[in-house]
Structures are given as C-alpha cells and as structure tokens.
Amino acid sequence: MNIAIVCYPTFGGSGVVATELGIALSKLGHNVHFVTYHQPVRLDIINTPNLYFHEVNVPDYPLFKYQPYELALSSRLVDVVKAHKIDVLHVHYAIPHAYAAYMAKKMLLDEGISIPIVTTLHGTDITLVGSHPFYRTAVTFSINHSDCVTAVSESLKQDTLRLFDIKTEIKVIPNFIDALKLEEKEKPCERSLLAPKEDKIITHISNFRPLKRVLDVIAIFEQISPHVSSRLLMVGEGPEKDKAMAYVKKNGLKEKVLFLGNSNEIDKILCYSDLFLLPSAMESFGLVALEAMANGVPVISSNAGGLAEVNKQGFSGFLSEVGDVDSMAKNALHLLNDEAKLKQFKNQAKKQAQIFNIDKVVNQYENIYNKAIRI
Numbered sequence: 001m002n003i004a005i006v007c008y009p010t011f012g013g014s015g016v017v018a019t020e021l022g023i024a025l026s027k028l029g030h031n032v033h034f035v036t037y038h039q040p041v042r043l044d045i046i047n048t049p050n051l052y053f054h055e056v057n058v059p060d061y062p063l064f065k066y067q068p069y070e071l072a073l074s075s076r077l078v079d080v081v082k083a084h085k086i087d088v089l090h091v092h093y094a095i096p097h098a099y100a101a102y103m104a105k106k107m108l109l110d111e112g113i114s115i116p117i118v119t120t121l122h123g124t125d126i127t128l129v130g131s132h133p134f135y136r137t138a139v140t141f142s143i144n145h146s147d148c149v150t151a152v153s154e155s156l157k158q159d160t161l162r163l164f165d166i167k168t169e170i171k172v173i174p175n176f177i178d179a180l181k182l183e184e185k186e187k188p189c190e191r192s193l194l195a196p197k198e199d200k201i202i203t204h205i206s207n208f209r210p211l212k213r214v215l216d217v218i219a220i221f222e223q224i225s226p227h228v229s230s231r232l233l234m235v236g237e238g239p240e241k242d243k244a245m246a247y248v249k250k251n252g253l254k255e256k257v258l259f260l261g262n263s264n265e266i267d268k269i270l271c272y273s274d275l276f277l278l279p280s281a282m283e284s285f286g287l288v289a290l291e292a293m294a295n296g297v298p299v300i301s302s303n304a305g306g307l308a309e310v311n312k313q314g315f316s317g318f319l320s321e322v323g324d325v326d327s328m329a330k331n332a333l334h335l336l337n338d339e340a341k342l343k344q345f346k347n348q349a350k351k352q353a354q355i356f357n358i359d360k361v362v363n364q365y366e367n368i369y370n371k372a373i374r375i
C-alpha cells in the first residue's frame with residue numbers, strides 16, 4: 001500500500017505518533033510518504049526503507065500578511081498522490097491538514113483520481129483551536145468530509161461529539177509506544193550528569209503551554225524536596241518556560257531544578273527517572289505519560305481528558321483533580337519514601353504500558369486504510 005501521512009513535524013505528541021506509525025508501517029512493507037514543511041524530528045529516512053519525505057514550500061509573497069500554508073499543502077499533496085500512486089491520505093489534525101486534504105481530493109477528482117482521507121484527531125485541533133467560533137465550521141466540515149475518522153482516546157471522541165455536529169463515525173485508536181525499540185536501546189551510563197547518585201530524579205516533559213501547568217510541576221516539587229533528596233528535570237520549550245525559570249530563580253531552586261530544553265533523547269532521560277509529573281489542565285491522551293511508563297516510571301498526573309485511560313490509578317501511578325498540588329505531592333511522597341513501593345510501581349507502570357504496544361495498534365490503522373479505500 002502507498003500511504004501519504006500529513007502531520008506537524010515537531011516535538012508534540014501528534015507528530016511523534018504520526019512518525020512512529022509511519023516507521024512501523026514501512027517495516028510491514030508499505031511505502032510511506034510524509035508530506036509536511038519540515039522533516040519530522042524522529043524520522044530517519046536514510047536508515048529506514050520504504051520511507052519518503054516531501055517538503056511543502058510556502059513561497060513568500062508580499063500580497064499575503066500570512067502565507068497560505070493550506071494552499072501550498074493541498075497542491076503538494078496533489079503532486080505526491082499523482083507521482084507516487086498514493087492509495088490513501090492519512091492526516092493528523094483536522095485543521096489545517098484535513099481541510100487541505102479535502103481540497104487536494106477535489107482537485108484530484110477533476111483528473112479522475114479518487115483518493116480516500118483518514119483523519120486522526122489528537123486534541124488541541126478539537127478542544128482548543130477547533131472549538132473557537134472562527135474555526136468551528138471548518139473543523140466540522142473537515143471531519144464530516146473525511147472517509148474515516150479516528151481519535152486517540154474515548155475522552156477525545158466524546159469531546160468531539162459534544163463540541164461539533166459530527167455525522168461521520170469516529171473510531172478510537174489509542175496512541176502507542178514501541179516496547180521492542182526501548183528494549184533494544186543501551187542504557188546510557190552518565191546518570192551523574194543528571195543528578196547525584198543519592199538524588200531521586202523527577203521529570204516533566206511538555207511544550208510548556210499554559211494548559212501544561214508547569215508552575216504546578218514546580219509547586220509539587222517544592223513539597224517533595226524538603227522530604228526527599230531529589231532533582232527536577234524540566235524538558236521542553238514553550239511560552240511558560242521563562243515564567244517557570246523566573247519562579248525557580250526567585251525561590252532559590254536553581255540547584256535543584258534543571259531546564260534541559262527540547263530533546264531527541266527522551267528515553268535516555270526517562271530511563272533514569274524515578275517519577276514523572278504531568279498535572280495538565282487537559283490531555284486528550286497523554287503520550288508522554290505513556291512513554292514514561294514504558295520506561296518504568298510511575299506517573300503522578302491530573303485526572304484530565306484521556307489520562308485516566310492511560311495512567312491506571314493506584315497501579316501505574318496516581319491521578320488527582322486539576323490544580324490539586326497538595327494531593328499530587330502527597331502521592332509522590334507516598335512512592336518516593338518507600339523504596340519497595342516505588343519499585344513495585346515502576347514494574348507496574350511498564351506492565352500498564354504494554355497494553356499500548358504498537359503491535360496492538362498498527363493493524364487497526366491498516367484496517368482503517370482498507371476500509372477507507374473500499375468506501
């Protein structure tokens with residue numbers, strides 16, 4: 001099968017999922033063509049057969065205040081579909097990708113080519129961007145004119161049905177991890193670069209947007225630190241980072257809280273972590289929590305969106321209400337102060353992550369592609 005995948009090529013969860021899915025599909029013998037404005041951060045086309053990247057170039061034209069990416073993307077999709085005999089378009093995010101895919105589909109129909117569209121909803125395209133009155137009509141149109149639609153959690157599916165007038169069936173296919181890839185990686189030996197041997201390593205990874213509540217992460221750590229010798233690793237970039245760094249400096253935490261920026265070596269950081277903090281106001285799935293669990297790291301999270309579908313209460317970690325910093329800190333200390341309990345939860349976190357292994361998910365996407373082609 002020849003599959004074209006459209007995604008954001010960034011560190012965000014949707015781009016990671018799209019990339020890992022494409023890699024898995026290529027290993028099954030499918031030809032996978034990524035179409036986006038930059039090569040996805042986890043895409044290794046040199047060492048992976050059957051993987052291709054097609055860049056979307058947006059010309060700088062002074063007439064436009066904002067360059068028309070959707071127009072450039074839809075035109076590029078038309079070229080890729082024709083040149084590589086694409087069987088199905090799989091777009092991640094309703095806006096702008098499903099919208100651009102629909103435009104490409106209509107242009108191709110004029111040339112006698114019918115191309116099915118599979119749209120995967122990831123979260124902010126529904127709960128943040130899509131729910132805005134300016135975009136609601138376009139999001140509804142894009143979803144309803146997709147041949148097949150998937151959502152990464154039951155929570156996101158229900159949010160979509162609540163917020164929009166959807167006529168198309170939505171199938172839940174969860175995000176995933178590749179457990180085998182983690183097992184094959186050598187554990188790095190430089191733990192001392194992250195923290196002294198006696199310190200527990202507590203980690204947070206996100207895009208530092210307001211809904212990630214990074215100040216809550218630091219507030220939780222402030223309650224942990226007096227009782228447990230520990231370091232907090234803050235991984236990522238985003239609009240709340242400066243505020244978080246200023247708070248850390250003001251409150252004398254610079255020696256205990258390390259800001260590492262974006263990283264392509266998340267697994268190397270997680271493999272030495274003892275606890276993962278994710279107090280988000282909203283998570284449609286919580287891929288980073290799953291990645292932590294796959295590395296044997298228990299998760300202290302909010303009970304927001306799809307997190308309860310990933311982080312099993314009292315087994316892989318604990319869930320609290322959004323903003324309940326005291327409860328999250330108490331749960332963290334419950335584990336960190338009991339070495340046997342912490343080890344038990346580390347093992348259970350890894351076991352919970354196995355439910356979302358890629359071999360249980362990728363065939364569901366193959367079935368969706370075949371269904372879309374038959375429609």
